Amino acid sequence: MNNPFPYSEDNKRYYTWSHYLKTKYKNKVFKVALNANFTCPNRDGTCGVGGCTFCSSYGSGDTIEDKFEPLDVQYESNLKIMQHKWPKGNAIAYFQAYTNTYGSVKQVSEMLKPFLFKDEIVAISLATRADCLSDEMIEYLDFVSRKKDIWIELGLQTTNDKIAKSLNRGHDYQCFLETVERLSKTNLKICVHLMNSLPGESKEDMIQNAYKVGQLPIHAIKIHMLYILKDTVLGKSYLQHPFPMLDKDDYIDVVVSQLEVLPKHIIIQRLTGDGMRGEQIGSEWMFKKTIVLNDIDKAMVARNTWQGKVLETK
Template sequence: MPYNNPFIYSDDNKRYHTWNYYLKHHFHQKVCKVPLNANFSCPNRDGTCGVGGCTFCGSLGSGEFAGDIHKDLMQQFEDGKAMMHRKWPNAGLIAYFQAYTNTYAPLHVLKDTFDPFVERDDILAISIATRADCLEDDTIAYLQSLTKKKEIWVELGLQSVHDETAKRVNRGHTYAQFVSCIKKLAKTDIKIAVHLINSLPYETKDEMLESADRIAHLPIHAVKIHMLHIMENTKMAKEYEQHPFPVLSKEEYIDIVISQLELLPKEMIIQRLTGDGVKEHLITPEWTLKKVVVLNDIDKEMVRRDTWQGKRYR
């Protein structure tokens, strides 16, 4: 632990429990995610619970950096593996099913999708991005069976604990449904990560902090936090053009993120504090493109405040 850093889960200047720290200490090596696009759909697009998807979500279902949909999954993985190994030749790999809702299919389709990756010796873990309303009991039982061979992560997009916000962005499920899913997953060996988005339309700082505070007291393992990106060709972009709503500045975002980190237990892994938006399609905020600057400024401000993850966790 670095001198003068009061946070115990750190090998560097970070005052929060980074994903890299977890991977390094759990797998004892450098580990990289290889993002994949398995060509699933979403119940919020096909009419099951809504149409058009979440208003912030683009045509690629948050998979802008996932694999090439025109290639099969194994070729996508091989391409991603080659790219990662050019930078980190000995890195371990996580197969990351990123785009759309990756449990929204019949069980036999899920087995055909995930089983080949579970059997590969060069894959350390499987990470599956999905929704709380797309994890039936038989799917959870199947994913639990996979934990006997690999570490299995389920990443649940929540974005906000506030149902009014969920309606506003056409999320398609309630916070109560999310909590019900978490309780089921908590009875398994599946690792749980939850996504939060700051600066959703008309949410206040107190509401964003409430999202973090509620998440802090659920049986989950990790959280991803990132700033809202308003992207071209989304419903939110049209709304923003017609009726602009406040969007956080970098300084406001940093202030809120640090306050959220203070509320989260120190054991909870922080998989992300910034997100990616394709530069050519990002309408606002442009400051999110400078990810390293944002992360460095978070670190500096935490030192200045003499604070750390979990400082206000109760």
């Protein structure tokens, strides 16, 4: 049968990030990852120490080139790498590491200012947390969104407060809901991160995470498997007391079921991910991201399903 999904130019049965970017900007758009050397409130003692148990000492910025260099050096270096593949592409300045609104409005303003006036940049994306977005910060970011599109990426991982506490996330689900509500009254774009195979979560729990988030006024979602890194609190614990992890087939089954309960208008920014080679414990299949994505496509065709299908039958 023909693809039943409306955003189907790339023959996917879900609303891909690439389709959104091509449609909005009429060009190839790539992310340029940056480390602004912030920290997180669950690292510096404000609400905890050590960070999220799964997170490395680089705050999810392990793969950023020249991560210890000034931001302008990082940007030009990483931009050059991306432009080698897509010479005429546009960029999203992606502040990926740590919590990029965990500071004063003045600090964040100084960080962003150089990137607001670069012609090749079409948007700015800020990885952050729900408990690090004051009304003043949101007002400022909403103001600068008149110059560039601003994406706020919220690291939620799970809607289950008990599991979030075991991960040392440092804030509860109600805080997340209140922040999404405040953000929804602005022009800011909201992307939520979910992580599958967290210790203690069942398949049904993972699907419920996607369903609950999908009912909120958000624009996009990122989903990937938990990857366990050696030099993390979770990694050290796992080596002492291993817990069950999803294998590739189970992960694909969960992701397809999550897509089925996500409304069609929500952009799927990613469906897989991996850690640093040599640092990740097990789950080697995650490094074959193209295969995983292709197998998700095949599973959706085999099940004759698409993003939002379950919602259409309710």
